[in-house]
Amino acid sequence: MTEAPAKPVSMFRNADYRRIFTSVGASQIGLQVAYFSISIIAVVVLDLSESQIGVLYAMDQIALVMFGLLVGVWVDRLRDKPIIVVSEILRGVVMLSVPVAWALDALTAWHMFAAMFLLGLTSVFFDIGQASYVPRLIDNRHLASGNSRIQGIRSASDTGGPLAAGPLVSLLTAPVAIVVAVVSFAVSAFSVARIEYREEEPEKPEKPHLGVEIVQGVKFIFGDKTLRGIVLVSAWCNLSIGAFQAMLMVFLIREAGQSSEVAGFVLAGSGVGGVLGAMLVGRISKKAGVGPTAIAALALSGPGMAIVAASGPGWGAAVAFVGQVVFVAAIVVFNVNVISYRQAVTPDDMQGRVGATQRVICWSGLAVGSIVGGFTGDLFSARTALLIAAAMLFAGFLPLLRTPLRKLREIPEEGALAS
Template identity: 90%
Template sequence: MTEPRPDSKPSPKSMFRNPDYRKIFVSVGASQIGLQVAYFSISIIAVVVLDLSETQIGVLYAMDQIALVMFGLLVGVWVDRMRDKPIIVVSEILRAVVMLSVPVAWALDMVTVWHVYAAMFLLGLTSVFFDVAQNSFVPRLIDNKRLAGGNSRIQGIRSASDTGGPLAAGPLVSLLTAPVAIIVAVVSFAVSAFSVARIEYREDEPELPEKPHLWGEIVQGFKFIFGDTILRNIALVSAWCNLSIGAFQAMLMVFLIREAGQSSEVAGFVLAGSGVGGVLGAMLVGRISKRAGVGPTAIAALAISGPGMAIVAASGPGWGAAVAFAGQVVYVAAIVVFNVNVISYRQAVTPDDMQGRVGATQRVICWAGLVVGSIVGGLTGDLLSARVALLIAAAMLFAGCLPLLRTPLRRLREIPQEDSLLASQ
């Protein structure tokens, strides 16, 4: 079997044999390791070194997401007006520079709460460009018949990296201190940039409108999502669920270290459960969806994710870390199954020239929930406790599946194919 030409979309059978797909696959994995090490190290700095309050930690986590809410819609338009590959490469270089500032400031004894706030905000901003461009790039490389499979493989490598990142970060932080461990994140971002730079696929220059209208193009993204019944319901439910996920993520490290009394190494072990769950979810999503249908599988997975989160909140000190690890596996595996199916549906029904705007619009809607959730989670942790914040988040996440039972998603059996989409136009 011959390799497809660099400027052609790979056929379904050649998807994983295609060297360009492998390079983006490696890029995602390296980038995710960098992110996990960066987030873990900054969390340790916030909780242990700077001794921030629960509310301050909630704000810290919100800074990462505020960047997307503020600039996500603009990024979506810019991505649709530019080629994806250069955006991905530059984003990774900038992420490396932002993270390198932390160990430099540490060496100069200048690490402050405002520095970690700024680092988290800039990390989030550069991640917006990377994520939107990468999500727009993948559908150009993969036929719709293999889009769900390609997304599940990418989600699988993301999740495997989620496992390796925290597992490596815990001992690295203990051995080298958190700021020095961030060097691993810098190297990971550089590897990701190098991998994408070597992709040979030649993108066409996007066709720009004769009279570009920024806000008009942004509105088109909103109209597309809210004009599709399934996409509209997915967006609204995802925003609700991200309220709970934002609160959970903000208070998880606080709960593990301050309330459950775990060490940074054990906390890294618990966080690695998200990677194991992600790999498991990516492995199972295709098989389960084929038997039960894409929509029913997504709804059932969302229903399972809340109880998984509650298991984490119910864990205690010592061997309770194993319980928390198991809860992380269940919660994240279910979320991955949900995400792979709904993202694949969105990518399949979205025209190539709108992938950036539609993807960014979806992210802004969802990440607005993360921002609010992070702050509310921190306030709840301050007023009550981190454990109570986690339990409330778990109940909210489970409730998210209920509105979807009354939508057309419950009848969606498979991802629409390109031929059927063309025939309907």
């Protein structure tokens, strides 16, 4: 068996890391523009009900729940780079179908449901492939820092995406604005295609068995108390986040009376919060410890969400913006630390399956939360759905106080749980 090539350890001096960094940023801008435009189409163009909008948001996550574990096995059996490139091309094709259907006067709710499902499915391949690729490009000493920078560019894109999407939607209409997302996905695919690091062809089991390989990923997570606690708490918190995301645009446009430009400004608070969280996570974690920082951040996220729900019309958008900043900054700090822990303790040949298992469990919460949030908005109001979601999110940190995460000071050595 040939020896695997050494992982490059530098980051921005490493051209390949810069390329994956660029890919993530471009892809995230594309997603933000796509999601914002889809929201406007659902709320304004097609005038869907709250429950229909909840189902629309859930379609994105249902794709991961249905196929995530299979994708995890495929990612571990194949090289990551081609998976990422092809998934970005397919995302662009799926999104391009929306303005084409609109131009032909054939855009329907069913088309949007299908587009959202396929966007979610292609995103599964991109997300799992990208998460498996990063630990191959940099070693564990730089993993938390590398993840925080990637999260930072995601968050910066989360700022630019909605800020650009609002005026684009007003100027071009929502379906046409989606073309910007298509271009962003193409830039992302091109950046990854230029990566020079040569992956070895993954070793395939002598007698490959899909079920056995899936079970190995599940057992790896649930065999460790810290990973088990993280994934279960994350699933609970994603119930609330799913409801919040599904009803946020409904609340801002229908109940708070904000324009699409102002709604884009509020959503841009996610990007500002993400950049802030990515900037602070390293310093705070170094002083307080990785685990305590993650738990404290999760406790802060719920109140941030509640601030958004408490905002009103007019200048209330500024209050909602601040709430978005607090909510997302806290979630980013939590995510960077727990994802870095998971990547560090997982051997390279299981990164896809373990990452997919966590995503399937967590995104199941998002899917259910989106649907429940939509029906809650139908029965009561979008604001009520947001307030309930905030209370649920705040309660999420409590179970983690009973796990070893509360004492975790540093990211462990590579493959620490492999035995």
